Structure formats: structure tokens, C-alpha cells
Amino acid sequence: MTMTKEVFQKEFCDKLTTTFGKNVEEATDKEAFQAISLMLKDELHRKWQRTQQAYQDQDHKQVYYFSMEFLLGRLIETNLLNVGWLNICREALTDFGFHSEEVFCEEHDAGLGNGGLGRLAACFLDSLASLKLPGHGVGIRYKYGLFQQKMVNGYQVELPDYWLKDDYMWETKREEEAVEIRFGGTVHTIQRDQKLCFEHRDYERVLAIPYDVPIVGYQNDVVNTLQLWSAESMSNHFHFQSPNGHDYYHYLDYKRSVEQISEFLYPDDSYYEGKLLRLKQQYFLVSAGLQSILQKHKKSNLSIQQIPDYISLQINDTHPSLIVPELMRLLLDEEGLGWDEAWSITTSTVAYTNHTTLNEALETWPQEMFQTLLPRIYMIIEEINERFCRMLWHDFPELRDSIHQMAIISYGTIHMAHLSMVGSYSINGVAKLHTNILKKRVMKPFYTVFPERFNNKTNGITHRRWLLNANPELANLLSTTIGKGWIKEPKELIQLLKFAHDSSFQEAISNVKLRNKQAFASFIYKQYGIVIDEQSIFDVHIKRLHGYKRQLLNIFHILHLYHLCRENPHLQMTPRTFIFGAKAAPGYHFAKNVIKLITSAAEKINNDPVAKDKIKIIFLENYNVSLAERIIPAADVSEQISTASKEASGTGNMKLMMNGALTLGTRDGANVEIAEMVGPDNLFTFGLTSEEVFEYQRNGQYRARDVYNSDQRLRTVLDQLVTQFFSNDDVEFKDIYYSLLMKNDEFFVLKDFDSYVEAQQLVDQTYRHQQTWLKKSITNIAHSGKFSSDRTISQYANEIWGIHPVEI
Numbered sequence: 001m002t003m004t005k006e007v008f009q010k011e012f013c014d015k016l017t018t019t020f021g022k023n024v025e026e027a028t029d030k031e032a033f034q035a036i037s038l039m040l041k042d043e044l045h046r047k048w049q050r051t052q053q054a055y056q057d058q059d060h061k062q063v064y065y066f067s068m069e070f071l072l073g074r075l076i077e078t079n080l081l082n083v084g085w086l087n088i089c090r091e092a093l094t095d096f097g098f099h100s101e102e103v104f105c106e107e108h109d110a111g112l113g114n115g116g117l118g119r120l121a122a123c124f125l126d127s128l129a130s131l132k133l134p135g136h137g138v139g140i141r142y143k144y145g146l147f148q149q150k151m152v153n154g155y156q157v158e159l160p161d162y163w164l165k166d167d168y169m170w171e172t173k174r175e176e177e178a179v180e181i182r183f184g185g186t187v188h189t190i191q192r193d194q195k196l197c198f199e200h201r202d203y204e205r206v207l208a209i210p211y212d213v214p215i216v217g218y219q220n221d222v223v224n225t226l227q228l229w230s231a232e233s234m235s236n237h238f239h240f241q242s243p244n245g246h247d248y249y250h251y252l253d254y255k256r257s258v259e260q261i262s263e264f265l266y267p268d269d270s271y272y273e274g275k276l277l278r279l280k281q282q283y284f285l286v287s288a289g290l291q292s293i294l295q296k297h298k299k300s301n302l303s304i305q306q307i308p309d310y311i312s313l314q315i316n317d318t319h320p321s322l323i324v325p326e327l328m329r330l331l332l333d334e335e336g337l338g339w340d341e342a343w344s345i346t347t348s349t350v351a352y353t354n355h356t357t358l359n360e361a362l363e364t365w366p367q368e369m370f371q372t373l374l375p376r377i378y379m380i381i382e383e384i385n386e387r388f389c390r391m392l393w394h395d396f397p398e399l400r401d402s403i404h405q406m407a408i409i410s411y412g413t414i415h416m417a418h419l420s421m422v423g424s425y426s427i428n429g430v431a432k433l434h435t436n437i438l439k440k441r442v443m444k445p446f447y448t449v450f451p452e453r454f455n456n457k458t459n460g461i462t463h464r465r466w467l468l469n470a471n472p473e474l475a476n477l478l479s480t481t482i483g484k485g486w487i488k489e490p491k492e493l494i495q496l497l498k499f500a501h502d503s504s505f506q507e508a509i510s511n512v513k514l515r516n517k518q519a520f521a522s523f524i525y526k527q528y529g530i531v532i533d534e535q536s537i538f539d540v541h542i543k544r545l546h547g548y549k550r551q552l553l554n555i556f557h558i559l560h561l562y563h564l565c566r567e568n569p570h571l572q573m574t575p576r577t578f579i580f581g582a583k584a585a586p587g588y589h590f591a592k593n594v595i596k597l598i599t600s601a602a603e604k605i606n607n608d609p610v611a612k613d614k615i616k617i618i619f620l621e622n623y624n625v626s627l628a629e630r631i632i633p634a635a636d637v638s639e640q641i642s643t644a645s646k647e648a649s650g651t652g653n654m655k656l657m658m659n660g661a662l663t664l665g666t667r668d669g670a671n672v673e674i675a676e677m678v679g680p681d682n683l684f685t686f687g688l689t690s691e692e693v694f695e696y697q698r699n700g701q702y703r704a705r706d707v708y709n710s711d712q713r714l715r716t717v718l719d720q721l722v723t724q725f726f727s728n729d730d731v732e733f734k735d736i737y738y739s740l741l742m743k744n745d746e747f748f749v750l751k752d753f754d755s756y757v758e759a760q761q762l763v764d765q766t767y768r769h770q771q772t773w774l775k776k777s778i779t780n781i782a783h784s785g786k787f788s789s790d791r792t793i794s795q796y797a798n799e800i801w802g803i804h805p806v807e808i
Contacts, residue, residue, distance in 0.1 A: 003085055008092045011039055024096050030166075032098055033076065033106035036089060037169035040079050044214045045172075047808070048223040054808050055134050056300060061309065063135040063801045064293055065125070066286060066323060067316035069118025069265070070139045070226060072213075073625025074107045075170055077469050078126070082216040086469075109624045111145020111163035112228070114265060114583070115544040116651050117355055119461075119625065120430075120789075121316055123651070126462040127793040129217035129224045132805035135793075138289035140281060141171075141211050141228035142265045149583050149622040154599035158586050171211040171228070179291040180234075181206040181284050187375045198333055200376055206258050207232045208288035218464055218488070221808045229288040231261035270587045276373065279365055283374055286322045294330060304335050308348035312801040315352045315424070318363045321416040323350055324423030325380040333376070339383070351426035351800050353457070354417065355648050357434065357442050358548070363416040370414050381419065385409045388422050392449070402445050421446045426800045427453045431649035431670045433690060441694070457796055458673055459649040460789035463490045466655045467784075471633040473512045474659065478781075481505065490785035497782045506774040513634070513660060513777075520634035524618060530606065532616050536575035537767050539664075540631055540656065541639035542623060545582035545591040548646035552736065553749045554578070554639055555598050557760055558605070558617060559717045565611040574764050577616045579631060581623030593735055595619070600726040633659050637763060640665030641756065643747040645690035647671075658784035660777040664759055666752070670787070677783040682776045684766075686759035687752040696748070704745035707753075714753055 015035040016027050027035070055062060080086040090100040113119065121137060128135035145161035185203030189196060213226040233255040260267075260277055261284050269275040293311060294304075302310055313323055324346060331342035356362065371378040385408040392403050404410050408418045421427050421443065427450065429435030435456035439447040447454050468475045468487060478486060481499060486492040499505040517534045524530055541554050558578055565571050580598055584591030602617035620627055638656035640647075640663055647669035657663060657674060663683040665671040668690065675683055688696075696702040708714050718740065720726070721733040740750060767773050785791075797803050 003083075003088060005088050005092050005095075008039075008085065008088050009095065012036065012092060012096075015039055029098065029103045030106045032093065032103045034169060036080075036103070037076065037107075040076075040083065040085075041169070041214075043083055044079065044216060044223055047216075047221050048214050048225075050221070051223045051806075051808055052225075054806055058806065059300075059302075059310070060134045060806055061312065061801070061803050063128075063133075063312040063314060063797075063803055064138050064289065065121060065128075065135060065314045065316060066138045066289060066320035067118070067121040068140065068282070068285065068319040069113035069115075069316075070110075070121045070125070070137055070228075071113030071115070071118030071625060072110045072122045072226075073465070073629070074104060074109060075213075076104050076107045078465055079170075079214075079216050081464065081469055082130070082218045084219050105626075107169070108163045108166070109145075109626050110168065111142055111161045111265065112139060114146045116649075117317060120459055120651055123460065123462040123465070123789040124793055124796075125215045125224065125226060126218075126464065127460070127789040129215045129222050130220065130462075130464065131790055131793060131797070132217060132220055132222050132807065133793065133797055133803055134224070134806055135797075135801075135803065136224050137215070137226040138285065139226065139228050140262050140265075140285050141230040143230075143259075143263045144265070146265045146583065147586065151599060151619065151621050154596050154603065156584055156592050156595050168211075170213050172213075174210045174212055177292060177295075178207050178209045178232075179288055179295075181208050181231075181287045183280060183283070183373055185375065187379060195336075198376060198379070204254070204257075205234050206261065206284065207234050208284060210288070210292065222806070227289065227292070229262065229285060231258050231284060233258040266585070268585075268587045272369075275365075276369060279370065279373060282319050283322050283326070283377070286320050286326050290323065290326050290330060304331065304337065305341075305345070307345050311349055312803065313350045314796075314801070315350065315420055317353065317355045318361075318416040318420055321352075321363070321420045321423075322374075322377065324419055325377045325384065328380050328384075329376055332380070343384075347423055347425055350420075350424045351428070352420040352424040353428050353430065354420075354434075354438060354443075355430060357437055357645060357648065365414045365416070367409060367412045367414055381408060381414060384419070384422060396449060399445055399448065406445050406449075417443075418446075421450065421453070425453060426455060428455045428457045428800065429648065430457060430459045431673060432456055432458060433645075433667075433672045434648040434669060437645060437690065455799065457792055457800070458670060458787075459651050459654070460787050460792035461651050461654045461658070462790075463487075463658060463785070463788045465629075466632065467658050470629040471512075471516065471659050473515060474509075474633065474781075477508055477512055486785065490788035490790060493785035494782050496778055500775045500778040500782070503771070506771060506778065509660065509774055509778060510770065513636070516633040520630055523630055528618070530616070530618060532577045532618065533575045533613070536577045536616070537636045537763070538577050538579060538634050539637040539639065539763075540579045540635040540661065541641075542579070542581035542620075542628060542631060543650075543652050545584040545594060546588075547590060547739075548643045548747050550641050550643060550747055550749055550752075551580065551582060551598065552594050553641055553752060553756055554580075555594070555601055556714070556717050556749065556753060557756055558615065559601060559720070560713050560757065561615055562601075562605050562608075562611050563713075563716055565614055566608075569610050571614070573614055574767050575614050575616075576764075577618065579618045579620065579635075581620040581627060581631065583623060590735060590739060593733060597721075597726075597733055597736065600732075604726060628655070632656055632661075635659065635661040636767070637661060638663045638665070640668075640671050641687070641752075642666060642668050643693060643752075644668045644688050645693050646747070654784065654787040657780040658787070660781050662763075662773070662776055662780060664763060674780075674783075674787075677786055678776075678779050682779045684759045684763055686755040688748055693748065696751075702744065702748070702751065704750050705741050707745075707750040708741060711750075711754065713757070714750055 093100045147158035148161040150157045182203040188199045208229045211228045215224040267274045267277045327346045331337045482495040521532045638661040640653045644666045650669045666687040721737040724730045
């Protein structure tokens with residue numbers, strides 16, 4: 001039956017009656033949301049079953065994307081959009097007296113991710129399904145998200161993000177597909193049928209139960225799967241009637257220990273127990289996922305030797321690197337293969353995406369901890385390492401002096417990035433600059449050994465969520481102007497270039513932006529009681545808070561502007577609203593201190609009668625996907641100011657340009673490719689290049705104190721960090737002060753300050769000429785189709801995975 005508004009309304013009323021025993025007049029927003037979700041699930045489950053059957057019947061190769069994060073946001077609008085019901089649903093709800101936005105907001109953002117890594121994974125799943133590609137996600141069903149951020153007296157306070165307090169409407173528990181995970185114990189070598197075998201004894205058992213979430217393709221009947229694993233205890237693992245009477249209490253300890261595995265995203269690893277829990281999580285993820293995948297493979301009557309022909313396993317960053325030894329364990333110990341055959345299968349099946357150039361993010365584990373928790377996996381890694389080092393010695397004599405730096409195990413440490421590169425058939429970076437840095441610097445010795453494995457896949461975003469769904473008024477304007485072809489072929493947005501100088505189109509774009517800014521200003525007033533100028537420049541800096549992302553540089557510039565306003569109350573400047581959204585890791589003291597600096601500056605400036613009409617600072621509490629969907633359509637300026645060479649790619653830059661914001665950024669990550677696409681006149685670039693950063697790091701000639709001494713603007717800002725400028729506490733920001741001057745400004749904040757100020761002045765001057773600004777904005781939208789995740793996933797599918805679209 002074709003879905004119409006009348007059919008939708010009838011089914012909606014029926015669902016309210018059968019589920020809640022209520023008519024439409026009595027139903028709450030939450031019950032309306034649940035009724036719509038149940039209607040969708042009925043539709044999706046039919047398509048889901050047909051999709052899986054088609055993959056099985058037609059023997060299609062499938063990819064499994066392993067990631068510790070999947071930052072999905074709300075799925076209600078996405079699922080309605082993708083089945084073609086979104087407008088019908090909105091009209092039906094309006095007729096019944098509901099506000100659709102309030103109904104949709106009853107869905108909590110899923111607590112399955114934190115930042116760009118997780119949002120990228122979510123965009124990739126959307127593109128896989130929308131391109132009819134057989135690809136699925138594998139993750140952990142965290143009971144709590146990273147944390148709920150509350151601001152108390154300007155400080156970040158972390159509260160549990162219990163996003164599962166209400167039923168998650170999209171998941172289906174598959175208890176019958178549970179698998180067992182083993183930790184600890186001992187491994188014994190035995191002879192069996194003249195073959196060396198390994199027997200694991202006295203281990204702790206954990207039950208892994210999958211919860212499947214449908215991933216819906218855009219109006220194409222394809223429904224792929226995100227499989228999320230939850231850790232549960234096994235009651236039959238203990239004897240409760242032991243003579244000593246202690247086993248019941250031991251069981252409670254065991255139960256609590258097991259539940260922790262899937263309780264929190266990224267436990268604090270600054271202490272031993274937290275680090276151990278992270279390692280447990282990562283093995284839990286890969287072992288559960290791989291066991292399930294291999295079981296399905298064998299049920300299809302396919303041989304183990306055919307795994308590379310039918311399965312590709314993608315490691316999203318180093319967190320799932322244990323796929324390599326775990327697949328080897330399953331092939332060796334469970335399937336009885338020899339080492340060479342198992343290694344050939346593994347290195348033809350596993351592919352690795354690197355997301356960082358930061359050493360701190362290239363995970364390592366203490367050898368002793370690893371060996372105790374995962375004794376069999378350690379044995380396998382030890383053998384992989386021995387064979388790899390031996391190969392280097394014989395085949396690459398020029399690298400003999402580097403073997404200790406390339407080894408998977410060295411000096412008591414296990415290097416997961418090295419394991420990923422040795423055990424994969426593909427190693428990709430996520431932006432051209434990033435991939436070149438990997439090949440020429442960070443991973444240069446591995447590129448020497450495996451040049452054929454390295455390739456680039458510049459990140460992308462799903463335009464369906466970040467334009468079609470998040471900014472429907474702009475999407476409608478684009479469709480009216482160039483047709484709807486861009487929805488399925490985002491590269492067709494390039495047709496907008498014909499209208500970049502069209503004054504009537506510029507006016508239409510300007511009106512859409514103004515209405516989005518008005519809606520966001522209304523939201524801010526409702527949430528925070530702060531009035532912001534809708535005509536001001538909305539300058540947006542939304543991303544994880546980290547030293548290299550340089551929110552500190554941004555706030556230093558704001559403080560500089562504030563001082564100019566105080567010195568000259570008649571200063572001519574376009575009013576500016578600075579919008580921050582960020583969470584700092586709970587144990588990252590410096591980042592939390594930067595948040596406090598931003599909120600302290602906001603408190604001072606927003607209440608200053610001289611400056612408040614020219615500068616406003618908004619720090620958004622508990623930044624998440626749903627907040628991003630409000631901010632991005634309203635943004636004028638996109639702050640992408642990471643230290644050059646540190647940001648692998650970035651995807652916020654793509655979302656913002658797609659919605660008409662102009663990039664203010666360094667020549668880092670995908671900023672470089674954005675500049676290549678739109679041209680240097682259509683964004684604002686500043687700061688050191690990556691090569692200049694590397695050269696300063698090499699020669700050690702950068703002196704932060706010299707910059708401080710020579711720049712009165714910086715001296716004023718920094719000195720106020722250690723006086724009572726912000727409060728009666730003159731030591732509150734001393735750690736920031738000392739990190740810059742005593743620890744020599746690791747991320748070149750002071751070095752780039754002058755160039756950043758100049759770029760900000762150019763932003764101000766350009767914005768005053770609205771025709772020029774709008775031409776640049778339209779040019780950015782026109783080129784943003786290049787950064788759709790559909791393009792990225794097509795490249796992965798064709799060049800790495802070898803998968804093809806399937807007609808359902």
C-alpha cells in the first residue's frame with residue numbers, strides 16, 4: 001500500500017490504541033514518537049529481511065566496519081526521510097495538533113560515540129545502504145555514553161549519560177546469536193593427532209549478546225545492519241553451593257566486572273584498571289564480531305578458504321586492531337589451519353584506516369598486562385612480530401637499524417598501529433595531506449616495506465542528514481533552482497556555480513540563512529536566556545576540545561577584540577557571536593581549563609555594557625549531533641584552526657561548507673582539499689604550513705617567549721591569565737599560561753596568533769560586502785558535493801573492499 005497522509009494517520013491512531021490504549025487526543029509527545037517508531041519498524045523489518053536474504057541468495061561479498069564509535073544522533077527523522085514518509089509524517093502530526101520537532105526530540109541521541117571518528121562511521125553506514133552496498137557496522141552497545149556535560153560555575157562537570165533509560169526503539173535483541181568471549185587463564189601446548197594444539201584453561205567467560213539496529217538506505221528498499229554487542233555474565237560459570245560459602249559474592253564481583261565492559265565509552269585510561277578495561281572492551285568487540293561473522297559465513301556453505309572472496313573487515317582507527325590476531329586464533333585454533341594459510345587469509349581480509357598523526361592516539365599496551373588478560377592472543381602477536389622482524393632483517397637490510405622502531409612488540413610495549421599495518425592488505429589515510437604525512441613521516445618505514453598497501457580516501461559526510469534533513473529550507477531552494485538530482489548525485493550541486501553572481505538567488509540564500517539564524521537565536525534564548533544579534537556574524541567552533549584543535553587560539557582572539565572595544569568604544573566592527581560546542585575528556589585537565597577560560601570570558605564580555613552589543617560568546621552545554629543540526633545551518637564562519645599536520649581530515653569543515661559557511665582555517669587535513677576545490681578567494685587561510693611545523697619541531701628554533709615578548713596584544717591576553725582579570729583567583733589559568741611559555745607552546749598558538757588576527761579582520765571586512773560574501777557562500781555549497789560520503793564509500797567499495805551494489 002502506498003503511504004499517504006490518510007493511511008499514515010489511520011495506522012498512527014491504530015498504533016496508539018493497540019500499544020497505549022489511547023486515542024490521539026490523549027497521547028503524549030513520547031507516545032506519539034513511540035507509535036511512529038513502531039510503524040517504521042514494521043516497515044523496516046520487512047525490508048531488512050529481504051535485504052539479508054538477497055545478500056545470502058546472491059552470494060555477495062560483504063564488508064564489516066569495526067569501530068568503537070558510531071555517533072548516530074537521532075534516527076527518527078533519518079528513517080522517515082529514507083523511507084519517504086518524513087513530509088507525510090510532519091503534516092499528519094500537525095493535523096493532530098502535535099509539533100513534529102517536539103515529537104522527534106523525544107528520541108535521545110544514542111550514546112555510542114564522541115566525536116568525528118564516530119560521526120564518520122555513522123555517515124559511512126548511511127552511504128553504504130543508500131548506495132545499495134552490502135556493508136554493516138560492528139560496535140559496542142554502551143549502557144552509558146561518554147558523559148552528559150553540565151556546566152557548573154563555568155566548569156565542565158561529567159554526569160552519566162544514561163541514554164538507555166527508555167527503550168531504544170530501533171534495536172532488536174538477538175539472544176540466540178550470543179557468543180562467548182574469554183579473558184585471562186592459561187594456555188597449554190598439547191599434541192593432538194601429531195599436531196601442535198593450544199588449550200585455553202581457567203579463563204573468565206563473558207557472554208556477548210548482539211542488538212541489531214537497521215541502517216536504512218535512501219528510498220531504495222535496502223536495510224543494512226549495525227550490530228552492537230552487550231556484555232553479560234554467565235550464571236552457569238559459577239558453583240553457588242561451594243562449601244566455603246563465598247561463591248555467591250564472587251559471582252556478584254564477576255557480574256559487575258563483566259557488565260563494565262559495555263558500560264562506558266572510553267573509560268579513563270590514566271590508571272591501570274581503566275586501561276585494562278579499555279583493552280577488554282576492544283577484544284570483546286572484535287572477538288564477538290568475528291565469531292558471529294564466521295558463523296554466518298559457514299552457514300552459507302562457504303569454505304574458510306573463501307573468506308577473502310566474501311568478507312572484508314575494516315578497522316576504523318587502531319581500536320579494533322585485535323581483529324588481526326583474533327582472526328588468526330579462530331583460523332588456527334578453531335578451524336585447524338596452518339600458520340601460512342591462516343596468515344594469507346587474514347592479510348587478504350583485513351583493511352586499516354588511520355585517523356591520526358598524533359603519537360598519543362597510536363595505541364600501545366603494556367606487554368605484561370596484555371599477556372595476562374589475553375594469553376593466547378599475545379602468543380599469536382609474538383609470532384607475528386617474530387616473523388615480521390625476521391622478514392625485515394632478510395629482505396630490507398637498509399632498515400635493520402629501524403627494526404626496533406617498527407616492531408610490534410618492543411621494550412615491553414605492544415604497538416597496535418604496527419600490528420594493523422602488518423596484518424592488513426590496505427592502509428589508508430583520510431585526506432591527501434594526511435596520507436602524504438603518513439607515507440613520508442609518521443609511517444615512512446612501513447611505506448618502504450608495503451608501498452602497495454598505502455592509499456588515500458578523503459573523508460566525507462552524508463548530505464542527506466547534513467543538508468536535506470538538517471537544513472530543509474536550503475535543500476528546497478537548491479532543488480527549486482537546479483532540480484532534485486543532487487539528492488542522489490551530490491556532485492550535481494556544482495550546477496549552483498551558474499547562480500553564484502545571480503542577485504535574486506543570492507537574496508534567497510541570504511533569507512534562508514537569516515531564518516536559520518533566527519531559529520537558532522530563539523533556541524539560545526529559550527535554553528540560556530541570552531539574546532544574540534541575528535544580524536551578527538555567527539562564528540562557529542564545534543568539535544572535541546583538544547590542544548591541537550586550538551579553541552585556545554580562538555578565545556585569545558576574542559579577548560583581543562574585547563580589549564580593542566574597551567580601548568575604543570566607537571570601534572567599527574561587525575557584531576560577532578562566537579559559538580563553541582565541545583566536550584573535554586574527563587581526565588584532560590588542560591582542555592577542561594580551556595572550557596573554563598571560555599565560559600569566564602563569556603561571563604565577563606556578555607555582561608560588559610561597552611562590548612556586549614559587539615561580541616557575544618555562547619558555550620553550548622552537552623554538544624551532540626542534535627545540537628550540531630541546529631548550529632550548522634545557522635553558521636556564517638567555520639572555525640577549522642587546528643595546528644597544521646595534526647588534524648587528519650575533519651568532517652565539521654565539510655558539514656559547514658555544505659550549509660554555506662565560509663572556512664577560516666589552517667592548511668591542514670581536508671581544509672587543503674576544500675581550498676583546492678573552492679579556490680583560495682572563497683575561504684580564509686592563515687598560519688604555519690605542515691612543513692613549517694615539522695621544520696620547527698626538527699630544528700627546535702621556535703621560542704614561544706620571544707613571540708610573547710614581541711607582541712603587546714599577546715602579552716596583554718596572557719598576563720591576564722595570571723592576574724585577577726577574570727575572578728579573584730589569580731592561579732585559575734596558570735596551567736594554560738605555563739603550557740605556552742614554560743613548555744614552549746606545543747601547538748604553536750602564539751606563533752599563529754598574528755596571522756589568525758589578520759584573517760579574522762578579513763572576515764569582518766568581507767562580511768560587510770554581502771554580495772561578495774554570498775557569492776563565496778554559494779561557491780562553497782556548489783563544491784560541497786565532492787565531500788559527500790557517497791563519493792568516499794564508492795572509493796572504498798571499488799578500490800579496497802571489492803563490493804558491488806545489490807538490487808533488492
